[in-house]
Amino acid sequence: MLNKQQILAYSMSFRILLALLIAFSSSIAWSAENEKLPSEVMHDLSFLSLPHGYALVLIYKIEVESLDQQSIDLGRKVLADAGFHIDQSRTAGIADAKPVLKITGTKEYAAANPTADIILANVKQAVQGNATKFSWAVSQSATAKVQ
Numbered sequence: 001m002l003n004k005q006q007i008l009a010y011s012m013s014f015r016i017l018l019a020l021l022i023a024f025s026s027s028i029a030w031s032a033e034n035e036k037l038p039s040e041v042m043h044d045l046s047f048l049s050l051p052h053g054y055a056l057v058l059i060y061k062i063e064v065e066s067l068d069q070q071s072i073d074l075g076r077k078v079l080a081d082a083g084f085h086i087d088q089s090r091t092a093g094i095a096d097a098k099p100v101l102k103i104t105g106t107k108e109y110a111a112a113n114p115t116a117d118i119i120l121a122n123v124k125q126a127v128q129g130n131a132t133k134f135s136w137a138v139s140q141s142a143t144a145k146v147q
Contacts, residue, residue, distance in 0.1 A: 038120055041138040042112035050142055057141045058109040060116050062123055065102045065133035072101040074126035079105035082119045100132065 042058045050056060062084070064075045072088075079086050084105035091100045105123075109116070120136055127134065 038116035038136060038138055039112050039114045042109060042116060045138065045140045046112050053145055054142045055110070055145050057143050058112070059106060059139045059141060060109060060136070061104060061106045061139070062120065062136045063102070063104045063133065064123065064127055064131050065100055066127060066131045067098050067100060068127075068130040069101060071127040071130040072103055075123050075131075076103050076105075078119065078122045078126045079103065082115070082122075083107060084119075102133075 038060060042060070045058060046056060062079065064072065066072050066075075076086055076088065082105075084107045087104045087106075089102045091102070116138075124134065
């Protein structure tokens with residue numbers, strides 16, 4: 001038979017495990033054509049209930065591919081000015097000799113933020129239709145609060 005301490009320990013372990021499973025398995029990605037805005041998706045995800053001691057982190061990612069270096073540079077500048085972590089890569093196309101340039105910007109938010117919509121619009125304007133791929137996603141993660 002379990003005593004109160006053992007039951008409490010199992011209950012807390014179960015709640016932590018459940019929160020981590022929910023946080024890591026549920027990721028919602030929306031394409032650039034979706035009618036929802038990033039801040040709306042963030043708002044929807046922010047209602048996740050986590051056990052005491054954990055905080056929700058919303059991860060916003062914008063990805064752009066283009067053959068045009070100037071568009072990539074302008075998009076990178078917008079993302080950098082907004083405080084995004086930027087990864088850049090270049091791949092050679094098989095059919096043609098022109099390289100495909102790619103930037104991916106990620107930023108963490110503690111809550112839904114309307115500036116995410118403005119940043120998306122600014123990046124779209126910066127690449128001015130020269131993107132061969134343009135996408136964005138919002139996902140969630142749980143982190144332990146520092147006490």
